[in-house]
Every structure is written in structure tokens, then in C-alpha cells.
Amino acid sequence: xxxxxLVDSLGKAFGEKIQAxxxxxxxxxxxxxxxxxxxxxxxxxxxxxxxxxxxxTSIDNLSEExxxxxxxxxxxxxxxxxxxxxxxxxxxxxxxDTVFDIWPxxxxxxxxxxxxxxxRLNGHPDLRRILMWEGYPFFPxxxxxxxxxxxxxxxxxxxxxxxxxxxxxxxxxxxxxxSKDREPRGRPPEI
Amino acid sequence: MPETRSxxxxxxxxxxxxxxxFDAALNWVRKNSLWPMPMxxxxxxxxxxxxxxSRFDIARFGAEVMRxxxxxxxxxxxxGTVTYKMALAVKRIYEQMPEPKxxxxxxxxxxxxxxxRSYATLQxxxxxxxxxxxxxxxxxxxxxxxxxxxxxxxxxxxxRSFRNQKPQLAEKLEDAVA
Numbered sequence: 001x002x003x004x005x006l007v008d009s010l011g012k013a014f015g016e017k018i019q020a021x022x023x024x025x026x027x028x029x030x031x032x033x034x035x036x037x038x039x040x041x042x043x044x045x046x047x048x049x050x051x052x053x054x055x056x057t058s059i060d061n062l063s064e065e066x067x068x069x070x071x072x073x074x075x076x077x078x079x080x081x082x083x084x085x086x087x088x089x090x091x092x093x094x095x096x097d098t099v100f101d102i103w104p105x106x107x108x109x110x111x112x113x114x115x116x117x118x119x120r121l122n123g124h125p126d127l128r129r130i131l132m133w134e135g136y137p138f139f140p141x142x143x144x145x146x147x148x149x150x151x152x153x154x155x156x157x158x159x160x161x162x163x164x165x166x167x168x169x170x171x172x173x174x175x176x177x178x179s180k181d182r183e184p185r186g187r188p189p190e191i
Numbered sequence: 192m193p194e195t196r197s198x199x200x201x202x203x204x205x206x207x208x209x210x211x212x213f214d215a216a217l218n219w220v221r222k223n224s225l226w227p228m229p230m231x232x233x234x235x236x237x238x239x240x241x242x243x244x245s246r247f248d249i250a251r252f253g254a255e256v257m258r259x260x261x262x263x264x265x266x267x268x269x270x271g272t273v274t275y276k277m278a279l280a281v282k283r284i285y286e287q288m289p290e291p292k293x294x295x296x297x298x299x300x301x302x303x304x305x306x307x308r309s310y311a312t313l314q315x316x317x318x319x320x321x322x323x324x325x326x327x328x329x330x331x332x333x334x335x336x337x338x339x340x341x342x343x344x345x346x347x348x349x350x351r352s353f354r355n356q357k358p359q360l361a362e363k364l365e366d367a368v369a
Contacts, residue, residue, distance in 0.1 A: 132311075133276050140310050149310025158275050163308045 003081045029084040034096050041099045050074040053103035058117040062143035066090035095120040116141035133158050214352045222347040223253040228264035233271030235298040235330040242333035252340050261287040272300040273313045285320045291356030296322045299329045
């Protein structure tokens with residue numbers, strides 16, 4: 001089965017559950033609702049041989065609603081085809097269902113998302129922090145978390161201090177503008 | 192008639208006796224058998240390995256015995272970026288090392304945090320444990336590590352073998368006396 005056939009038949013199978021379809025450099029992205037994730041993920045794995053979950057990434061679009069975005073990067077070993085599933089999560093919900101039982105590799109990816117972005121994973125078997133220590137009070141990859149860090153004091157566990165940024169190699173300028181204005185693309189996006 | 196011959200002169204042990212201070216003798220022993228604790232945390236550890244290998248040969252300075260148990264170590268070489276999460280383990284291992292003990296902060300990250308100015312990185316291991324020698328470089332060349340080791344040897348030979356090198360034990364004894 002070629003890439004186009006695979007992607008088309010997947011699109012047909014789900015019909016209205018797919019909110020948007022994007023093509024970029026020969027790879028397809030489907031935008032779906034968070035509530036449909038498990039159903040579509042299982043179907044992708046069982047019926048369309050997307051047997052490999054490459055990565056799960058999370059994006060914080062601060063000052064936009066819904067705030068968070070999750071991207072599931074799938075790969076089919078059989079057909080050699082990439083597929084991305086995108087879904088949005090609002091700050092109030094702050095949670096999506098786990099896909100740990102569909103692709104076991106999701107276990108640590110989801111723990112990282114919880115640790116760095118603070119999005120909870122419903123049904124995850126072991127939702128502990130993976131990079132920072134248990135009890136660290138912040139979620140460092142959120143856009144409103146300063147790069148130099150915030151002080152945290154936990155006797156007998158760990159502490160962090162604010163890092164001096166003056167003259168440092170990476171300096172951020174705090175701003176209330178949208179992420180699109182704060183971080184303009186280096187080149188215009190390809191249509 | 193009183194005995195006027197000096198000690199060991201014209202005796203069976205003549206020529207085999209050296210007069211020195213006890214501190215100097217003990218420090219001479221200590222500085223020439225520094226067993227390192229290789230605290231390799233990032234790319235500096237690669238240079239540390241190169242220093243131990245045959246081309247640079249840290250064995251020339253008596254420091255080739257890399258011990259992976261802190262109980263058998265004299266000098267901790269902190270080679271690499273120390274994150275806050277790892278800092279706790281580094282401190283614990285330092286505390287497990289028996290006195291006398293020294294620390295070499297190898298490279299920019301261990302000394303100051305280096306290029307990692309962020310929420311996750313400790314800005315210099317000297318915020319947690321006392322450092323004797325700082326080595327610049329990112330990562331430092333093996334020669335730089337050897338130069339640092341020689342600096343440490345110089346420092347040890349100037350120290351007092353008990354009060355400087357066993358401060359915790361000295362403090363305990365003082366408390367017991369008082």
C-alpha cells in the first residue's frame with residue numbers, strides 16, 4: 001500500500017472524527033479531538049500497521065485557547081509511512097488519555113510530558129516525574145516559566161536557585177505577546 | 192664520657208635514615224597515591240578517560256587507580272555538568288569518601304555551570320562541596336587535568352596532615368576534649 005492510499009483510507013475510515021488534514025513535505029498530519037485519541041490510535045495500530053510510536057511532543061501556545069497541543073508521531077514499519085496525530089488540550093482539562101497500553105513506549109514519553117508541561121495522563125500506570133525530582137513545584141517547559149528558573153527550597157530533597165542570565169549565552173526577553181510574535185520563524189512556512 | 196656520636200652515624204643503618212617532618216613524610220605518601228573517584232557526568236569524562244589511557248598516562252602521578260567505590264577514594268574529579276537532580280548524588284558520594292579527601296572541578300560546567308544557564312543546572316559544584324582545584328576548558332585537554340592534579344599535589348604538600356586534611360575528625364576530637 002502506498003502512502004497516499006494508506007492515508008486516504010485512514011481518512012475515510014474516520015471521516016468526521018478528523019478535524020483537519022495537513023500535508024507537509026510528503027508527510028500527513030491529522031488533527032483530532034482529545035476524546036477520540038484512544039480509538040483512533042488503536043485503529044491506526046491494528047488496521048493500518050502504525051506499529052511504532054516515534055515520539056510524543058507537547059507544545060505550549062501561551063495566550064491562545066486551548067493552550068496545549070500534543071503531537072503523536074507514528075511510523076509504519078510495514079509501509080514506511082509517517083503519520084502525525086495532533087490534538088489540543090485546554091488548561092482547565094489539563095489531561096488526556098494514556099496510549100501506554102497501545103504502544104508501551106508511550107510510558108516514558110508521557111511521564112516526560114507530565115514532568116515538563118504539567119499535562120496529566122489519565123490511566124497512566126506510573127505517573128511520576130522523570131527528569132526533575134518528586135515534589136518539584138514547577139513545570140519548566142511551560143512558556144510562562146522563566147529560562148533562568150524559579151527558586152525552590154525542599155530541605156533534604158533538592159533546591160534550585162535563579163540562574164544569573166547577564167552575559168549568558170541564552171537570554172530570553174519576557175513578553176506578553178503571542179508565541180508567534182515572540183518566536184518568529186526563521187523562514188516563511190512552506191505552503 | 193658522654194656519647195657524642197649523632198644518631199645513625201657510623202652504625203648498621205647508616206645511609207638508610209632520612210630526617211624530615213612527620214607532615215612532610217605523610218603528605219609525600221598521600222600526594223603520590225591519589226586515588227580518584229571518577230565522577231564522570233558529561234563530555235569531560237571522555238577527556239578524563241583519555242588522561243587515564245596510555246598516551247597521557249595519569250599513572251605517572253600515582254593517580255591511575257580509578258575506584259568506583261567512594262570508600263577507597265582520595266580525590267573526586269567532578270567531570271561534567273551537574274544537574275540539580277544529580278547534585279544530591281554527587282554530595283552523597285563526597286560525604287561517603289573517607290578523610291583526607293579533595294575535589295577537582297574539571298571543566299567549565301563543574302566549576303561554574305558553564306554554558307548551561309538554566310533552571311536544571313547547578314551553577315558550580317562549589318555550591319555544595321568544597322573544591323580544591325578548578326580546571327578551565329570545555330572540555331579541558333588531558334594536559335590541563337594533569338596540570339590540575341600537579342597543582343593539587345603541590346597544595347597537599349603544603350597542608351598540615353591532620354588539621355587541614357582531617358577537619359571532621361579534628362572537630363570530633365576537640366568536642367570530645369571539651
